[in-house]
Amino acid sequence: MRQVQHYIDGGGVTFGGESMEVLNPATGEPVATVPFADSELVDRAVSSANTAFQTWRHVEPAKRAGILRNYHRLLNEHSDELCAIITEEHGKTLADSAGELQRGIENVEYAMGISEHLKGEHSRLAGPDIDSWSELAPLGVCAGITPFNFPAMVPMWMFPLAIACGNTFVLKPSEKVPTAAVRLAELFTQAGLPDGVLNVVQGGQATVERILQHQDVKAVSFVGSTPVARAIYQQASEHDKRVQALGGAKNHAVILPDADLESAANAIMGAAYGSCGQRCMALSVVVSVGEGTADTLRDILGEKVAALEIGPGNDNLDMGPVNGGAQRERIVDLIESGVSQGANLVVDGRQHPAYQQPGYFLGGSLFDEVTPHMSIYQEEIFGPVLCLMRADSAAQALEIVNANPYGNGSCVFTRDGYSARQFASQVEAGMVGINVPLPVPVANHSFGGWKGSRFGDLAAYGPDGVRFYTQRKTITERWQSASDGDNMNFAFPSGSN
Numbered sequence: 001m002r003q004v005q006h007y008i009d010g011g012g013v014t015f016g017g018e019s020m021e022v023l024n025p026a027t028g029e030p031v032a033t034v035p036f037a038d039s040e041l042v043d044r045a046v047s048s049a050n051t052a053f054q055t056w057r058h059v060e061p062a063k064r065a066g067i068l069r070n071y072h073r074l075l076n077e078h079s080d081e082l083c084a085i086i087t088e089e090h091g092k093t094l095a096d097s098a099g100e101l102q103r104g105i106e107n108v109e110y111a112m113g114i115s116e117h118l119k120g121e122h123s124r125l126a127g128p129d130i131d132s133w134s135e136l137a138p139l140g141v142c143a144g145i146t147p148f149n150f151p152a153m154v155p156m157w158m159f160p161l162a163i164a165c166g167n168t169f170v171l172k173p174s175e176k177v178p179t180a181a182v183r184l185a186e187l188f189t190q191a192g193l194p195d196g197v198l199n200v201v202q203g204g205q206a207t208v209e210r211i212l213q214h215q216d217v218k219a220v221s222f223v224g225s226t227p228v229a230r231a232i233y234q235q236a237s238e239h240d241k242r243v244q245a246l247g248g249a250k251n252h253a254v255i256l257p258d259a260d261l262e263s264a265a266n267a268i269m270g271a272a273y274g275s276c277g278q279r280c281m282a283l284s285v286v287v288s289v290g291e292g293t294a295d296t297l298r299d300i301l302g303e304k305v306a307a308l309e310i311g312p313g314n315d316n317l318d319m320g321p322v323n324g325g326a327q328r329e330r331i332v333d334l335i336e337s338g339v340s341q342g343a344n345l346v347v348d349g350r351q352h353p354a355y356q357q358p359g360y361f362l363g364g365s366l367f368d369e370v371t372p373h374m375s376i377y378q379e380e381i382f383g384p385v386l387c388l389m390r391a392d393s394a395a396q397a398l399e400i401v402n403a404n405p406y407g408n409g410s411c412v413f414t415r416d417g418y419s420a421r422q423f424a425s426q427v428e429a430g431m432v433g434i435n436v437p438l439p440v441p442v443a444n445h446s447f448g449g450w451k452g453s454r455f456g457d458l459a460a461y462g463p464d465g466v467r468f469y470t471q472r473k474t475i476t477e478r479w480q481s482a483s484d485g486d487n488m489n490f491a492f493p494s495g496s497n
């Protein structure tokens with residue numbers, strides 16, 4: 001069985017303390033053990049990052065970009081190996097792993113433009129003989145804490161850009177999918193990254209708590225569930241750190257009566273059931289406007305959900321297993337609660353033959369006539385379960401979406417540009433799709449929800465990422481001729497005196 005390591009100062013570190021088994025969700029069998037970093041090991045990683053920062057901060061952005069270019073090439077060369085690791089520990093299909101990795105690599109591409117991103121601003125003649133300019137300076141050691149559902153992409157939302165900005169980094173990946181992060185770090189070293197610039201510590205809550213308390217960690221990026229995101233935001237702020245904490249979601253699609261329902265249903269299927277619904281942008285609620293729309297959509301979706309092909313991620317069918325036994329039990333409990341609270345279970349995922357196989361397989365479930373008081377509506381299920389709701393008008397559908405405490409993504413399906421425009425401007429969500437079911441922004445925009453889906457001012461990656469991983473320094477400079485002396489001036493200086 002594989003022994004996963006920490007990665008500190010450019011090399012693997014085996015640590016003999018507490019450890020956990022990593023399971024292959026397609027078999028339920030252990031494939032690796034992952035060690036948990038204690039405070040001493042976290043301190044060692046932060047110390048290595050802090051030492052590396054003293055040099056890395058002064059490396060020219062163009063040289064940093066050169067290392068990122070090498071890294072980009074290595075990531076592409078090793079993509080099959082990385083996808084196999086993701087699928088083995090997470091369970092998602094190989095095609096889905098390839099999609100996640102590609103989205104991660106796009107963040108490396110964005111970071112390769114770091115000279116442009118850090119260019120700054122200049123004002124000539126801000127005052128008499130005075131020029132003024134702003135620079136974006138790195139922060140120091142930054143930390144990232146990431147969830148199980150994107151073992152490669154979410155870490156790559158963080159460390160390539162943080163490092164490109166001149167920071168050094170300590171990553172704490174999810175203990176359920178620990179291997180990809182180490183491989184990503186090894187490849188970065190191979191690309192020429194100096195030792196200590198990127199470190200990986202494995203572990204759980206105690207490891208995270210030490211990171212949050214450490215005085216040399218200047219910024220924390222978190223992605224995970226909302227209760228943990230809220231707690232991390234509060235704790236990291238109390239320890240004077242800059243923090244961005246992205247949380248959970250309940251993403252709604254609104255289907256207007258003029259939409260092409262067959263095409264909308266196909267889009268909904270991938271967004272709701274891809275990766276077993278274990279995506280923070282997964283569609284989990286569909287609100288149809290009008291009874292006719294709702295009935296037709298339910299019938300089309302019902303057939304498609306019952307026909308879902310499910311098997312190990314390596315077989316590249318529609319869905320693999322969910323990530324763990326406890327997660328599957330929780331999803332099954334929620335399905336039972338939906339039935340007992342009066343929703344209409346159109347397709348029951350427990351009836352799928354895959355549910356009886358070894359591993360954590362579960363068929364897709366479809367509920368109709370879901371109402372806001374039900375647990376299946378209120379909780380983020382994070383599984384292959386889609387809730388259908390009904391509204392009399394587009395305005396009522398929008399009210400339902402906006403009353404939800406989450407605000408990650410939302411989308412509308414329609415053929416009418418005006419209705420789409422109204423929806424986009426009125427919906428309270430950070431990422432909006434118009435006939436696009438998973439509106440995950442590309443790398444030169446930024447990713448972030450509203451309301452309970454994000455704590456902290458700035459979204460992840462892209463332009464917000466550059467702002468998050470830098471601090472502004474504004475320099476005001478005067479050069480005057482040797483004969484011009486300084487006069488005393490007790491009035492507050494302005495551009496005109």
Ligand code: NAD
Pocket residue numbers: 145146147148149150154172173174175203204205208209223224225226228229246247248249279280380382408449453
């Ligand atoms: P999680 O919150 O359980 O764990 C996330 C990370 O926090 C892991 O590294 C874990 O080890 C650590 N952690 C867990 N409990 C902790 C605690 N009490 N104190 C400190 N650290 C703790 O999330 P998960 O189950 O790994 O991932 C699924 C969740 O992540 C879903 O809610 C999903 O919506 C969310 N997610 C959000 C986004 C986004 O961009 N908004 C992206 C991906 C996933």
